[in-house]
Amino acid sequence: MFNKQVSPHTQGWIAPRVREIAPSGIRAFFDLTAGNNDIISLGVGEPDFKTPEHIRAACIRALERGETTYTPNSGLPELREEIARYLRTGFGLQYNAADEVIVTVGSSEALDLALRAFTAPGDEIIIPSPSYIAYSPIAHLNGGTLIEVETTAEQGFKLTAEALEKVITPRSKLLVLNFPSNPTGAVMSYEDWLPVAELVKQHNLLVLSDEIYAELTYDSRHVSIASLPGMQERTILISGFSKAFAMTGWRVGYACGSRVLLAAMLKIHQYTAMCAPVLGQIAALESLRSGLADKDRMKEVFRQRRTLFVEGLRTIGLECREPVGAFYAFPSIARTGMRSEEFALRLLQEAGVAAVPGHVFGSGGEGHIRCSYAASTAKLTEALERMEGFMKVKM
Structure with a gap:
């Protein structure tokens, strides 16, 4: 291979908003582990389970029947019916499958569609901190002005109306939510949502609620903010099949909301992805019809791993709140005196354990690292042993 000369004009061709965003901090650490079998990766949020056999079958x-064509833009009608039924029976939400559900290329596309459909330059987009790393750059790409609202470990990383009210201005338009939370594992109850919902209605905000971890709550049933009075009409619910159904590579998600709002998102979807992959949609349909027991089985394993890993972190001297949802632990590294990026790099280089530095999840994530416990018990146990040795040397 030979090195090609890079034209000095190349950077000028790239749109300013793209130049301004940083590459994924999660992927940066994931790439550092590629090809090194001795590294235990707790970095990427992907279940270690295979998609259940009956779904693959x-x-x-x-495929043998030749079902390889496009589907309707909104997705297979029967899949949209099953999604609507699933949300109704599981979470008490009522959506018309015909025009209030869109099947997307993962929940990531649903989020992108929503932010593109509803963001005008200068609109303020409020994002809790810490939160999933994709929200901020996607909002920036679509011209939004990003506003962080602080959540704290002392309050269980829950969003409070008091903190939200401090950042709302006349230009505030969208509130992006992610509960159960990546990276903190925080969960909001009905009582937690009530004052937030009243504030949202008072200031006429639109809500994008990323509920990809809705099935992975361990102490109570997930409560969507869309289920509160007057909130469904102003909420775009986003979810998918990657996490709870172990279907990350199938790339199937969905968005639900009012007919008018989804019609705007559908226009963009028609000109970009056109439709989600047909085989992924067939897999999603099978998971809803016959895979709910598989989902519950995997959730119970995650529960057991959570107990093992969080107790292990505390034993080796890392303070950690027990996550109530998702499959991430978010321990504090404050006692080490290191910034999160330094800690994560040294943990990787000196102990062979990959975790994600908390600062990539926003300013509220500094002083923490994110560790996924969606890994085998053996790997989690070995990771804890390596982390214990690392902590003894550093402390």
Whole structure:
């Protein structure tokens, strides 16, 4: 291979908003582990389970039947019906499958569609901190002005109306939510949502609620902010099949909301992705019809791993609140005196354990690292042993 000369004009061709965003901090640490089998990665939020066999088999049969065509832009009608039924029976939400549900290329596309459809330059987009790293750059790409609202470990990383009210201005338009939370594992109850919902209605905000971890709550049933009085009409609910159904590579998500709002998102979807992959949609359909027991089985394993890992972190001297949802621990590293990026780099280089530095999740994440416990018990145990040795040397 030979090195090509890079034209000095190359950077000028790249749109300013793209130049201004940083590459994914999670992927940066994931890439550092590539090809090194001795590194234990707790970095990427991906279940270590295979997609259940009956779901794979349903797709093989569909492939043999030649089901390889486009689907309607909104997704297979039968899948949209199952999604609406699933949300109704599982979370008490009422959506018309015909025009209030869109199947997307993962929940990531649903988020992008929503931010593109509803953001005008200068609109303020409020994002809790810490939160999933994709919200901020996608909002920036679509011309929004990013406003962080602080959540704290002392309050369980929950969003409070008091903190939210401090950042709302006349230009505030969207509130992006992610509960259960990546990276903190925080969960909001109905009582937690009530004052937040009243504030949202008072200031006429639109809510984008990323509920990809809705199924992974361990102490109570997930409560969507859309289920509160007057909130469904102003909420775009975003979710998918990647996490709870172990279907990350199938790339199937969905968005639900009012007919008018989804019609705006659908226009963009038609000109970009056109439709989610048909085999992924068939897999999603099978998971809703016959895979709920698989989902519950995997959730119970995550629960057991949570107990093992969080107790292990505390034993080695890292303070950690027990996550109530998702599959991430978010321990504090404050006692080490290190910034999160330094801690994560040294943990990787000196102990062979990859975790994500908390600062990549926003200013509220500094002083923490994110560790995924969606890994085998053996790997989690070995990671804790390595981390214990690292902590003894550093402290």
